[in-house]
Amino acid sequence: MSVLVFTESLTGKIKKSALEAISYGYQVAQQQGTSCIALTIGQAEGADDLGKYGVDKVLQVSQVNGFDSQVYANIISQVAQQVGATLVVFSHSSSGKSIAGRVAVRLDAGLVSAATTLLNGDTVNKNLFSGKGIATYSISTAVKIVTISANTFPPKEVSGNSVAPEAASANIPTAKIRVKETTTVEGIVPLPEADLVVSAGRGMKGPENWGMVEDLAAILGATTACSRPVADIHWRPHHEHVGQTGVAIKPTLYIAIGISGAIQHLAGVNQSKTIVVINKDPEAPFFKAADYGIVGDLFDVVPKLTAAIKSFKANN
Amino acid sequence: MKILVCVSQTPDTTSKIQFANGNTELDKAGIQFIMNPYDEWYALVRALELKEANAGSTVTLLHVGAAANEPTIRKGLAIGADDAIRVDAEATSSYFVAKQIAANAQGFDVVFFGKETIDYNGSEVPAMVAELLDLPFVSYGSKMSTSGNVATIERDIEGGKETVEVDFPFVLSCAKGMAEQRIPNMQGIMMSKRKPVKVVPAVAVNNTVAIKTYSLPPVKAGVKMISPDNVEELVKLLHNEAKVL
Known part of the structure; x- marks a missing residue:
């Protein structure tokens, strides 16, 4: 058993929302008495620092260029099976949302997106109707997937440990999406x-x-x-x-x-x-x-x- | 080109949300249901533009819902879709809907979605359908051009944009910018009544999640007004009371 956190990067750097996902995964792993494992795909500046946020292991699949949800979902599913993940955590971001549904299908896992509470047993909350309602979900599958609402679980430094990233072994399928250009505004928080x-x-x-x-x-x-x-x-x-x-x-x-x-x-x-x-x-x-x-x-x-x-x- | 547009039905944005039956379901009394705006304004209209640019193409709507939802389908036909498929079942979860769509989406060159529905705000179904169909998925597209078998799509990412190329067939979810809303005209409304809607039964699905209860968010304490001549008071409140400074 373990909690696997897909730790996403944008233009090669680990995002703040990814650190939030790690803090979420760490807290659930603590509650369940299991380990928390971070997975990065592609260039992931900042992977050396993830130990601070409580992860026990950092796995990397670096030889991927450009975002294709099909490739990412395939890799994440392989790693989830290798590490025996019972919970896979994503940020509720443009990439997290694009991958989580695919991984849910691949792993026969129940998915709740934009979670606003920690997974407690099989129960988790999310907001509906643009914040006008709240639903309490139960996830009935052995493997569970959540994407977490942004700015809800602040990144917390909980450890002085340094965890050295290791290469994960995964078959990398050929991308069908060709990324031509990625432009982000520089110097400001998105x-x-x-x-x-x-x-x-x-x-x-x-x-x-x-x-x-x-x-x-x-x-x-x-x-x-x-x-x-x-x-x-x-x-x-x-x-x-x-x-x-x-x-x-x-x-x-x-x-x-x-x-x-x-x-x-x-x-x-x-x-x-x-x-x-x-x-x-x-x-x-x-x-x-x-x-x-x-x-x-x-x-x-x-x-x-x-x-x-x-x-x-x-x-x- | 065979184009599929998946359309969902949602409460209107202005709806007052309440729950019924011991907080186990949405209270539908007084709620006006509409076609999910992202499906209508962006996905359907861009699909129609694609059809118009490619002679001999067809646009098919796909909806999962009971017969009572037929007005939503007729509206899509009035805007310009050629025909529709309705899976005759209540949409009980994203996975359930994705399985119904996948069961009816074989043989299309492109499958359009809105970027999310404005009720569950999950953005789950398009990715699930793409996986079930083993197709590439471009999410949050805000602009698309096509040349032969290749589509070039701009997609929204956090604080920026990404431009990607993909070969048909693929799954696309559409955000603002992809197209401009079209209002159905009288001719469209008249024609929509004669367009075929095929009703198919649902495929069996084991749901993987269920909603146990609904609740309403905590009510805000109410606004505290501050004099425009005393902005220092606002700074103090933001620091001491709201603790955000």
Whole structure:
């Protein structure tokens, strides 16, 4: 018996969401009295440090280039069988979601995706209806698979042990998908992984006014986001769009500036831990979903807030 | 080209969610059901564009659900699909649905899905179907062009994009950007009534997961309003109370 964690990389580096998956796998392994094994595929910078997060073993299949869910699922299933995994953990990310269903079929394993609780026996919770409901699932198969909700299980350093990665033996099938180009924004935390998000909407009146949003994000170390109309009229890039049709996020702090809070927007952000809404319209529906609200002119409030956070940070 | 589009039915985004029967099922009273938006706006419309660019192609809808869901299928036909298959069964789990789709998806050149359903938000079925059919799977596609037997697809990844090439046949899940919503016109609605819907029985599946109970998320304490002239108060609250700074 063991817990196997698929520890994913993006552009060759192990992702924060992968460390969350390891912390999840470690905690379940502790409860079950089994070992926690990390598996990396392809280039995986940071694999040498995984011992800190409690893994007993790090297995690597490095001779894979480019993401193809069919190849990954095949390798992960082989390794899961070799190590006798009874639980396989994935991040609920673009790659984790693409692989987990395939592995579930290969291993005849029950899958619950975007889990929000630790697997307890055969029981695990997940959110439904964009956060408007919760389901408690039972998984009836011997091998179980979960993908874990982002920003829900913080990576925890639990050990001073260093675990040297070992090569796993697996047959590597030929990829049918040819990856031509992978481009990611450099130097910022991607939205699905961001702890702090500053988001703005049509109330900004034009793309030329975004400097103050970026200033606030910079002082917080936050990632910037935007509402759908703003992405649709190309004031901001498509990848910044949060909401039902854009990226669904779950940060600890979400600051919404000049966004009225349409239900489709809320569906993508209402699982944020703390929501701050700044809007000149006291009737904006977003206030009903907020923890803190300021009714005021954002062109006045946002620079003041940036200054106040700056002085707070200087004194703390 | 034979194109398959899998469509699901979900509660409308604005639905108030409540549970019934001792929290063991969704309370359907007052809920308006719609075609899952990602299936309708992106998967179905991009499939129709692909058909329009390739003379002699057909677009078939596949839905797993009871007869009561027929309006969702008719809407897809009104938007422009040629025919439909309905697997006559309640969708009890992702794996159940994936097995039904795989049993009816043989011989298609491409199988379209929306990126997820807006009820279970799981994104599980497309990957399962791809595995059951032993086909490549491109997820979260936001743009596609085709040339001969090759599709070039841009897909959304965390904080960026990836461009991939794949040969037909394959499974594709579609995100925003893949196409623009089409509203069915009167002619489409009239024609949809005469288009064939084949009803097939479900294949037997042993479910691997089950929902034991549903619950509602904790209610928020309510918004605390802060004066625009006292943003320092907000900083204090974020630090001391919310503990996010």
